[in-house]
Amino acid sequence: xxxxxxxxxxxxxxxxxxxxxxxxxxxxxxxxxxxxxxxxxxxxxxxxxxxxxxxxxxxxxxxxxxxxxxxxxxxxxxxxxxxxxxxxxxxxxxxxxxxxxxxxxxxxxxxxxxxxxxxxxxxxxxxxxxxxxxxxxxxxxxxxxxxxxxxxxxxxxxxxxxxxxxxxxxxxxxxxxxxxxxxxxxxxxxxxxxxxxxxxxxxxxxxxxxxxxxxxxxxxxxxxxxxxxxxxxxxxxxxxxxxxxxxxxxxxxxxxxxxxxxxxxxxxxxxxxxxxxxxxxxxxxxxxxxxxxxxxxxxxxxxxxxxxxxxxxxxxxxxxxxxxxxxxxxxxxxxxxxxxxxxxxxxxxxxxxxxxxxxxxxxxxxxxxxxxxxxxxxxxxxxxxxxxxxxxxxxxxxxxxxxxxxxxxxxxxx
Amino acid sequence: xxxxxxxxxxxxxxxxxxxxxxxxxxxxxxxxxxxxxxxxxxxxxxxxxxxxxxxxxxxxxxxxxxxxxxxxxxxxxxxxxxxxxxxxxxxxxxxxxxxxxxxxxxxxxxxxxxxxxxxxxxxxxxxxxxxxxxxxxxxxxxxxxxxxxxxxxxxxxxxxxxxxxxxxxxxxxxxxxxxxxxxxxxxxxxxxxxxxxxxxxxxxxxxxxxxxxxxxxxxxxxxxxxxxxxxxxxxxxxxxxxxxxxxxxxxxxxxxxxxxxxxxxxxxxxxxxxxxxxxxxxxxxxxxxxxxxxxxxxxxxxxxxxxxxxxxxxxxxxxxxxxxxxxxxxxxxxxxxxxxxxxxxxxxxxxxxxxxxxxxxxxxxxxxxxxxxxxxxxxxxxxxxxxxxxxxxxxxxxxxxxxxxxxxxxxxxx
Numbered sequence: 001x002x003x004x005x006x007x008x009x010x011x012x013x014x015x016x017x018x019x020x021x022x023x024x025x026x027x028x029x030x031x032x033x034x035x036x037x038x039x040x041x042x043x044x045x046x047x048x049x050x051x052x053x054x055x056x057x058x059x060x061x062x063x064x065x066x067x068x069x070x071x072x073x074x075x076x077x078x079x080x081x082x083x084x085x086x087x088x089x090x091x092x093x094x095x096x097x098x099x100x101x102x103x104x105x106x107x108x109x110x111x112x113x114x115x116x117x118x119x120x121x122x123x124x125x126x127x128x129x130x131x132x133x134x135x136x137x138x139x140x141x142x143x144x145x146x147x148x149x150x151x152x153x154x155x156x157x158x159x160x161x162x163x164x165x166x167x168x169x170x171x172x173x174x175x176x177x178x179x180x181x182x183x184x185x186x187x188x189x190x191x192x193x194x195x196x197x198x199x200x201x202x203x204x205x206x207x208x209x210x211x212x213x214x215x216x217x218x219x220x221x222x223x224x225x226x227x228x229x230x231x232x233x234x235x236x237x238x239x240x241x242x243x244x245x246x247x248x249x250x251x252x253x254x255x256x257x258x259x260x261x262x263x264x265x266x267x268x269x270x271x272x273x274x275x276x277x278x279x280x281x282x283x284x285x286x287x288x289x290x291x292x293x294x295x296x297x298x299x300x301x302x303x304x305x306x307x308x309x310x311x312x313x314x315x316x317x318x319x320x321x322x323x324x325x326x327x328x329x330x331x332x333x334x335x336x337x338x339x340x341x342x343x344x345x346x347x348x349x350x351x352x353x354x355x356x357x358x359x360x361x362x363x364x365x366x367x368x369x370x371x372x373x374x375x376x377x378x379x380x381x382x383x384x385x386x387x388x389x390x391x392x393x394x395x396x397x398x399x400x401x402x403x404x405x406x407x408x409x410x411x412x413x414x
Numbered sequence: 415x416x417x418x419x420x421x422x423x424x425x426x427x428x429x430x431x432x433x434x435x436x437x438x439x440x441x442x443x444x445x446x447x448x449x450x451x452x453x454x455x456x457x458x459x460x461x462x463x464x465x466x467x468x469x470x471x472x473x474x475x476x477x478x479x480x481x482x483x484x485x486x487x488x489x490x491x492x493x494x495x496x497x498x499x500x501x502x503x504x505x506x507x508x509x510x511x512x513x514x515x516x517x518x519x520x521x522x523x524x525x526x527x528x529x530x531x532x533x534x535x536x537x538x539x540x541x542x543x544x545x546x547x548x549x550x551x552x553x554x555x556x557x558x559x560x561x562x563x564x565x566x567x568x569x570x571x572x573x574x575x576x577x578x579x580x581x582x583x584x585x586x587x588x589x590x591x592x593x594x595x596x597x598x599x600x601x602x603x604x605x606x607x608x609x610x611x612x613x614x615x616x617x618x619x620x621x622x623x624x625x626x627x628x629x630x631x632x633x634x635x636x637x638x639x640x641x642x643x644x645x646x647x648x649x650x651x652x653x654x655x656x657x658x659x660x661x662x663x664x665x666x667x668x669x670x671x672x673x674x675x676x677x678x679x680x681x682x683x684x685x686x687x688x689x690x691x692x693x694x695x696x697x698x699x700x701x702x703x704x705x706x707x708x709x710x711x712x713x714x715x716x717x718x719x720x721x722x723x724x725x726x727x728x729x730x731x732x733x734x735x736x737x738x739x740x741x742x743x744x745x746x747x748x749x750x751x752x753x754x755x756x757x758x759x760x761x762x763x764x765x766x767x768x769x770x771x772x773x774x775x776x777x778x779x780x781x782x783x784x785x786x787x788x789x790x791x792x793x794x795x796x797x798x799x800x801x802x803x804x805x806x807x808x809x810x811x812x813x814x815x816x817x818x819x820x821x822x823x824x825x826x827x828x
Contacts, residue, residue, distance in 0.1 A: 090560075090561075094561055094564055094565075141560055142559065142560065142561065143559075144559065144560040145556065145557075145558065145559055145560070146504075146555055146556065146558040146559070146560075146562075146563055146597075146601075147504075147508055147556065148560075149560055149563050149597075150508055150594045150597055151508075151594075153592065153593035153594035153596075153597065154592050154593070154594040155592075156592065156593045157590045157591060157592055157593065158572075158576075158581075158585065158591040158592070158593055158595075158596070159585060159588075159590065159591065161593065162572075162585075167572070171572065171573060171576075174573075176571045176573065177571060177572040177573065178567065178568050178569075178570065178571055178572070179567035179568070179570045179571065179572055179575065179596060179600075180564045180565075180567035180568040181572075182567075182572065182593060182596075183560075183563075183564055183567065186593075187560075
């Protein structure tokens, strides 16, 4: 049925307005036409859409990378739709059936509940958790019998499962793929069948799994969910996906000054992406920033300061964001040194070539990187820029070495 | 533990005697050393081995091809071991979960029971059914939950499943393999885990499935079963596997004369294989026949008559086998015509080329085959051999046409 035709002019405008918000910053909507239909249907029938997000039952320290999807959920929530958070506790309770992965240890009911609570506390900084539905998928998955599993599996071809990137790569290179791994996309998809989700969100790395929900809903004669894929957020280095292991992340629990400073260190080309994906500014304001940056009427540094202030405001409130901004201005814009420079206990030579010095201090990972950094004007000793890559540094107590905008070390020589 | 060392000299001889019987005529034993160990253990501990055979829940008309494995079971049974017949009713009750195969329709409890009864009646001609354990695998498979299935699946790699011949062929040629098909070998293997089978029998086409039992038993920390693979029996044409669809079979329910006559039609090179696989003669006698055939002291025709008489005796008793032999001698060796020649109501031309004639009567499937048959001296009309492939036959009422040793037709012209 074409619900769009049933709408009043005002409702049509509302549908278009919502669609633009949801579509902003996403990687892909599968399919676009059905998302428009769903929004229209929701307005025509005055019923909220069910927006699904699946969470691993392990407890992460939530960082901005995770909030990309939360911010998208928030947009749906702000327009009155229902958020379905699904804790994938079934797989958590099974643990790693091969017994090989220490990381995938079996979780108890208490651990699962505790982790869910951790999610709730951290997600509460973005979403209104009072209006969120929480589901544990063990509720329906632990009741499935072999017969159900076989019926479920009959709808999927092996070729299709193998298409999943990491499966085909591992099979091609002779690395083992255990049969039980084929079940994870199926289980995730079955969650959508049970919960009759209208929309499922996921990162681009979840492409295969969230599409499975659509496939299985169709197999079970239900209306198919729309899939909204969100881009993966690059971390502070501007290269790798934001992650704890790469140490290129901003945690939502980090202190205001840290959060502000880290945000200031992202590459300029990521500014608009960060605005789109990790802030709650209205779409018009985001678009205005993009225009001004492009025209040159907004300086990237100023845009970044607005971004940093906004992020701190989301997680720490207005007051904290203003203080963080003031601190940043005091330290960096007036040229002063920050107050909490880490101290390095220097036990090396008294005189040392600058390239070795930077590597030994851990400020650069290689001499060639150190050379580039000096050539780009990014190295200062006691606030004086270093120009000579052959400089012999005389190490002194209290000497302050600065690399890039935010890395400092103070020598201590005993 | 090396059980062989625990045996008395007499027991060792007994173990060796049993092994020779079981090994005779088989395609492969995996692994041979473990079968010897199992036999020794059985003697040392005075405990029968559990010998498993899995049956499809569909009801077949049992033919000699099926009895290859029954005769092997019988050898184990005669030595006091326990036969475990497993009716695979779980898959039968599920039916075809894709809903595509009319052949794999869902069976009711009544149908499964009825089919099991049919097996029993027909198997009773070979095995002592009073001493056979009957199991329905739905008993344990219908209790398995998703969690169990995942643990089961974790022990198997996808690569290993794909190794199965028909899977790899179908995947390579882009034909769909549905995920649920991966479960069938797992379920069959799990039956061995539950029943703690010592030995599983199967045709060479079951190679993958029966090995899965061994694999899963190991995964569950049980003693691994030995796999005994039996060759597939070629049918009367000596080329294709005996099957109903190829119409090259001898049914165990067929009448004595039919059974005898069909046996006489097998190619000479299959005589010893048939003796090995579908008769119950003692091993020494089978070996004696092989030697005499090789030396030329036993004429293949006489060996085949002994084979035919033995097969009729197994399924119809001594008296019937003697009558069948006498009938055969009367009809074929004295050159007379059999009494029950089928009548063909001829409505074709009065005069017709011999090659077309044979094809029209359904005695040959093509003119080129008819030509070969005439050139080999295999066609007779009214007991006179036809030499001329260009012969114009004048069709007459009561005319008898013979093709090969056993195909006759009598014309009827109204």
